[in-house]
Amino acid sequence: MTISERLTEDMKVAMKARDKKRLGVIRMVRSSMQNEAIKLGKNDLTEEEELTVLSREVKQRKDSLQEFKQAGRDDLVSDLREEINILNDYLPKQLTEEELETVVSETINEVDASGKSDMGKVMSAVMPKVKGKADGTQVNKEVMKQLS
Incomplete structure (x- = not known):
């Protein structure tokens, strides 16, 4: 449905x-x-x-x-x-912090990001994966944390 x-x-x-x-x-x-x-x-x-x-x-x-x-x-x-x-109630189940960390770290490895200069590349790859399951600001904070 x-x-x-x-x-x-x-x-x-x-x-x-x-x-x-x-x-x-x-x-x-x-x-x-x-x-x-x-x-x-x-x-x-x-x-x-x-x-x-x-x-x-x-x-x-x-x-x-x-x-x-x-x-x-x-x-x-x-x-x-x-x-x-x-x-x-209509959105999919939200990702936990641990699940979000895993998705972000996998994506960083996939796009071969090395620093904050690759932030846009990582965000554009992560967002389609977590669409509706995580808030963009949460994703942004996690990507910043892992790229630091």
Whole structure:
């Protein structure tokens, strides 16, 4: 079952359960996916493209979460945390730190990177491997750590 199909099924369940929060988040994600499909000139997105949209939505919320925390808006912080949790249900299981370290070190060996000057080369090779499974900032920190 694709992410879009799961979203459609969960939307029906949320409607029947009158779960307004979950329903709103699911509708928003489906809308974002439709907009992405229109932008790409397609009817349906691939699994990878759906993951990209989901990851982007989670990242936007995490960024907003930081800003709301700094502004002291606790009411909005709790809402955003709930939305992030709902979105995380549709993302693949996240990599642990050890798994991420392994992927990064294998990739460094594959591309024969030797120092920080090879950062871009390593990042461009790692990101497709961990798409949807790890946050870009985590990957960046790990690559920096291993290239130092």
